Amino acid sequence: MDTLTLKIIFMVGFVAAWAIRTPYQKQHQQTKHLVPQERILFMLIYVGMVVSPLIYVFSPLLSFADYRSPVWAGYVGGIVFAIALWLLWRSHDDLGKNWSPTVEIKEGHTLVSNGVYQQIRHPMYTAFWLWSAAQALILPNWIAGLGGILSFGMTYFLRIQQEEQMMIEQFGAEYKAYMQRTKRLIPYLF
Numbered sequence: 153m154d155t156l157t158l159k160i161i162f163m164v165g166f167v168a169a170w171a172i173r174t175p176y177q178k179q180h181q182q183t184k185h186l187v188p189q190e191r192i193l194f195m196l197i198y199v200g201m202v203v204s205p206l207i208y209v210f211s212p213l214l215s216f217a218d219y220r221s222p223v224w225a226g227y228v229g230g231i232v233f234a235i236a237l238w239l240l241w242r243s244h245d246d247l248g249k250n251w252s253p254t255v256e257i258k259e260g261h262t263l264v265s266n267g268v269y270q271q272i273r274h275p276m277y278t279a280f281w282l283w284s285a286a287q288a289l290i291l292p293n294w295i296a297g298l299g300g301i302l303s304f305g306m307t308y309f310l311r312i313q314q315e316e317q318m319m320i321e322q323f324g325a326e327y328k329a330y331m332q333r334t335k336r337l338i339p340y341l342f
């Protein structure tokens with residue numbers, strides 16, 4: 153697949169992801185003061201998943217890190233991105249007002265265990281993993297391609313335990329029972 157087609161596939165997915173997320177981001181009122189670690193991780197994600205892919209798509213600045221990818225990578229990447237978008241939309245919709253970009257309990261927070269939360273506890277993070285994988289498959293560039301997996305991956309591993317611990321403290325036995333019957337990221341598997 154030629155580079156222009158790959159860039160177009162990526163940009164369609166990228167714009168769609170932002171279109172899905174923006175209304176929820178607007179609704180959310182940030183009341184929590186971000187700690188330095190959270191600020192740094194947000195910045196890393198911004199560089200890895202927004203700035204570096206856009207530099208790659210719209211300028212030749214990162215061309216020194218280009219490589220050739222097999223044709224199937226573009227097709228598979230497109231399919232993975234489509235699944236990520238569906239899951240991103242469903243998880244934002246199911247989580248509703250409980251959503252926040254950081255790990256926090258909001259006023260009137262309820263435990264969501266229906267919809268895509270019925271099988272897995274972190275469908276939004278699954279969506280971000282898929283988005284990052286799609287970025288790596290679609291963009292044949294070591295920096296712009298791997299920026300998502302590296303920056304989101306680091307954020308995921310640093311916050312997942314903290315988030316589940318917070319949910320246990322808030323919802324107690326109800327969350328523990330929910331943990332018993334669900335997996336973290338992939339239904340029935342993991």
Ligand code: SAH
Binds near residue numbers: 264273
């Ligand atoms: N980890 C979830 C949610 C990401 S948004 C996912 O990947 O789908 C982060 C916020 O969602 C956290 O601050 C937490 O308060 C909230 N949250 C996580 N799981 C939740 C659940 N099952 N029900 C309600 N809120 C949840």
